[in-house]
Amino acid sequence: MIEIEGITKRYDATTVVDDVSMVIEPRTIAVIVGTSGSGKTTLLRMINRLVEPTAGVVKLDGADNRSLPGYELRRSIGYAIQGHGLFPHRTVAQNIATVPVLLGWDKARIKARVDELMTLYQLDPEAFGPRYPHELSGGQQQRVGVARALAAEPNVLLMDEPFGALDPIIRTKAQEDLLAIQKRFGTTIILVTHDMEEAVHMGDKIAVMDAGKLVQYAKPAEILARPASAFVETLVGASERPFRLLSLGRVRDAVEKGTADGEAIPGDASQRDALAELLWSGRPALPVKGADGKPLGRVTLDGLVKRSARPA
Amino acid sequence: MPIRFDKLGVVIAAIAGCAAFAAPFATFRANRIVPGQARSILEALPPAAGPLLLAIVVTAALVALFKTPQQLRLAASVAALAALALLIGVAGTFLTPAGNTFARISPASGFWILIFAFTLLLADVLTRLELSPWARVGVLVAASAAVGLLLISGSWNDLSILKEYANRADSFWAEGSKHVTLALGSLLAAVIIGLPLGILCHRVERLRASVLNVLNIIQTIPSIALFGLLIAPLGWIASHVPGAAALGIRGIGTAPAFVALFLYSLLPVVANTVVGLAGVPRAANDAARGMGMTDRQRLFGVEFPLAFPVILTGIRIVLVQNIGLATIAALIGGGGFGVFVFQGVGQTAMDLVLLGAVPTVALAFAAAIILDAVIEMTSTRRREASPA
Numbered sequence: 001m002i003e004i005e006g007i008t009k010r011y012d013a014t015t016v017v018d019d020v021s022m023v024i025e026p027r028t029i030a031v032i033v034g035t036s037g038s039g040k041t042t043l044l045r046m047i048n049r050l051v052e053p054t055a056g057v058v059k060l061d062g063a064d065n066r067s068l069p070g071y072e073l074r075r076s077i078g079y080a081i082q083g084h085g086l087f088p089h090r091t092v093a094q095n096i097a098t099v100p101v102l103l104g105w106d107k108a109r110i111k112a113r114v115d116e117l118m119t120l121y122q123l124d125p126e127a128f129g130p131r132y133p134h135e136l137s138g139g140q141q142q143r144v145g146v147a148r149a150l151a152a153e154p155n156v157l158l159m160d161e162p163f164g165a166l167d168p169i170i171r172t173k174a175q176e177d178l179l180a181i182q183k184r185f186g187t188t189i190i191l192v193t194h195d196m197e198e199a200v201h202m203g204d205k206i207a208v209m210d211a212g213k214l215v216q217y218a219k220p221a222e223i224l225a226r227p228a229s230a231f232v233e234t235l236v237g238a239s240e241r242p243f244r245l246l247s248l249g250r251v252r253d254a255v256e257k258g259t260a261d262g263e264a265i266p267g268d269a270s271q272r273d274a275l276a277e278l279l280w281s282g283r284p285a286l287p288v289k290g291a292d293g294k295p296l297g298r299v300t301l302d303g304l305v306k307r308s309a310r311p312a
Numbered sequence: 313m314p315i316r317f318d319k320l321g322v323v324i325a326a327i328a329g330c331a332a333f334a335a336p337f338a339t340f341r342a343n344r345i346v347p348g349q350a351r352s353i354l355e356a357l358p359p360a361a362g363p364l365l366l367a368i369v370v371t372a373a374l375v376a377l378f379k380t381p382q383q384l385r386l387a388a389s390v391a392a393l394a395a396l397a398l399l400i401g402v403a404g405t406f407l408t409p410a411g412n413t414f415a416r417i418s419p420a421s422g423f424w425i426l427i428f429a430f431t432l433l434l435a436d437v438l439t440r441l442e443l444s445p446w447a448r449v450g451v452l453v454a455a456s457a458a459v460g461l462l463l464i465s466g467s468w469n470d471l472s473i474l475k476e477y478a479n480r481a482d483s484f485w486a487e488g489s490k491h492v493t494l495a496l497g498s499l500l501a502a503v504i505i506g507l508p509l510g511i512l513c514h515r516v517e518r519l520r521a522s523v524l525n526v527l528n529i530i531q532t533i534p535s536i537a538l539f540g541l542l543i544a545p546l547g548w549i550a551s552h553v554p555g556a557a558a559l560g561i562r563g564i565g566t567a568p569a570f571v572a573l574f575l576y577s578l579l580p581v582v583a584n585t586v587v588g589l590a591g592v593p594r595a596a597n598d599a600a601r602g603m604g605m606t607d608r609q610r611l612f613g614v615e616f617p618l619a620f621p622v623i624l625t626g627i628r629i630v631l632v633q634n635i636g637l638a639t640i641a642a643l644i645g646g647g648g649f650g651v652f653v654f655q656g657v658g659q660t661a662m663d664l665v666l667l668g669a670v671p672t673v674a675l676a677f678a679a680a681i682i683l684d685a686v687i688e689m690t691s692t693r694r695r696e697a698s699p700a
Binding site for chain 2: 048050071072073074075076079081082083084085086087088089098099102145148149158
């Protein structure tokens with residue numbers, strides 16, 4: 001659990017982060033959204049003390065993050081940034097091993113962990129381990145950056161626009177990979193982005209920052225349904241709201257009794273995907289199948305339209 | 313197939329043609345200081361060798377002129393250079409009257425221009441072949457070995473520059489080692505002082521501008537003026553600081569030369585260290601800090617290795633510059649190859665000037681090639697993907 005209490009950062013006369021308090025539950029993803037200059041990156045960097053706060057406290061599992069020297073604290077927290085920041089003079093395997101080496105793990109353990117992470121990220125350790133970062137594609141570099149951040153099995157992972165430099169297709173894949181890995185390791189993730197779509201998709205909770213202040217900190221559905229201010233409403237994007245709301249739900253949860261013709265949609269797909277399919281194929285209903293391929297029922301255009309309306 | 317000309321080859325062929333037919337190949341002088349008489353290729357070489365050399369030169373020039381395979385161009389340039397190197401020695405023997413020890417035979421403008429033309433061709437071929445750093449050093453070693461063999465074999469012994477060498481063999485090596493010690497020693501001192509100074513300038517922004525400005529000003533002082541400026545303070549130190557004179561510190565001699573070369577070396581070392589460290593990607597630095605590297609680990613593990621090629625470039629500039637500048641040290645009694653240059657100028661004996669100048673140029677050239685290769689090896693760090 002991460003408790004941020006009244007944290008403030010001032011540079012001379014400018015207040016970059018202004019009295020922010022929030023609690024991030026263990027094994028969840030909190031996404032900090034805001035425009036550039038809103039203080040979201042500074043807030044993130046105060047958690048691992050790359051930036052020292054002017055006032056306030058950050059507690060990790062109850063312990064003040066100033067109880068350790070900064071560099072030791074940072075070795076226990078994963079850190080991944082936009083443009084990945086891989087070391088160009090070190091191989092992929094050496095890059096991933098950075099923190100374990102700093103922590104003095106023995107060679108066998110480091111190798112086992114590097115191989116495990118590379119396999120997890122669909123990079124063959126034999127083929128990719130000895131390569132240099134510039135020999136990889138952008139998507140591969142990003143995956144190595146996240147693997148490096150996770151190398152020392154941190155409980156907490158800080159990510160600053162980790163998908164910012166990726167093209168849309170690779171970005172979607174990277175987001176799915178991260179969600180899967182978060183489930184697997186149970187890592188608490190704090191992710192900074194300016195993209196509300198990404199925030200709604202990834203976050204268990206979303207924190208909206210504006211001009212250094214925390215404007216709203218709530219579940220995605222809550223942010224969509226009841227934006228706390230005009231700023232949050234603009235950020236959500238009025239024309240996108242119903243679709244974002246649908247993208248939060250799974251088809252499985254919108255199933256009605258009955259049958260329909262045509263290709264079935266998996267129950268795990270998002271309701272937004274189902275709506276898109278209905279609109280595109282011009283049908284009023286789609287059959288839904290479970291993970292085992294058995295029919296679950298159907299999803300209808302009317303039902304989805306009702307679900308996309310503002311919650312009461 | 314249409315005949316196509318090579319652009320650089322046209323120039324090389326034109327230069328070679330002029331040099332072979334219109335310029336003198338060797339100069340004959342009755343003794344070492346009288347003006348010489350020019351000798352063309354056909355006059356300077358024995359009856360069979362003259363036409364042979366002309367044939368080789370014309371053939372190589374034709375190979376250069378047209379678009380020909382790189383291997384052929386390589387062979388042509390090497391053959392032409394080898395023929396020139398061997399036959400200038402033959403000319404020396406041929407032109408020296410039997411038993412005459414005063415006559416001096418030296419290579420003349422035509423020889424040097426031909427050497428220049430075919431070196432240009434060779435350099436062009438080697439560039440286009442995109443040799444690896446090791447291969448380039450290999451070429452340098454092979455060329456040095458070839459020159460060394462020619463020197464040992466004695467085939468150049470009748471040339472004027474080697475006659476000057478024969479008279480000064482002992483002092484040649486002594487001055488040579490002094491020259492190298494001066495150039496390398498001042499470089500080493502500049503690296504020992506300059507690297508930490510550069511790191512400090514990178515970390516402390518306020519220091520950067522003032523340090524670089526001072527070093528810039530030093531760089532603009534002409535070398536002879538700097539030697540002069542150093543005479544007074546070093547002389548004062550020698551007579552007032554106990555033990556300083558015993559260490560060899562004096563107003564003239566090696567000490568001021570060393571100090572001046574050191575001061576000139578500081579700017580490239582410090583400036584390139586600052587530029588190199590500033591060029592380290594921000595993201596890599598941020599990631600290093602974010603993952604818990606200490607400042608020292610970041611400096612030695614990330615910043616320094618990434619800045620190293622740029623720092624090496626500074627060291628290369630300094631080394632080449634110092635090898636040349638060390639020649640001036642002779643003016644204030646600092647020794648080095650400059651001794652022969654200034655003696656030669658004083659005696660109007662050009663061969664003696666060459667005895668000092670040629671090794672200096674060769675040393676600087678070799679240093680540049682070796683350091684360029686090292687820089688390339690450290691900066692690419694490309695490893696072939698290991699076969700699965």
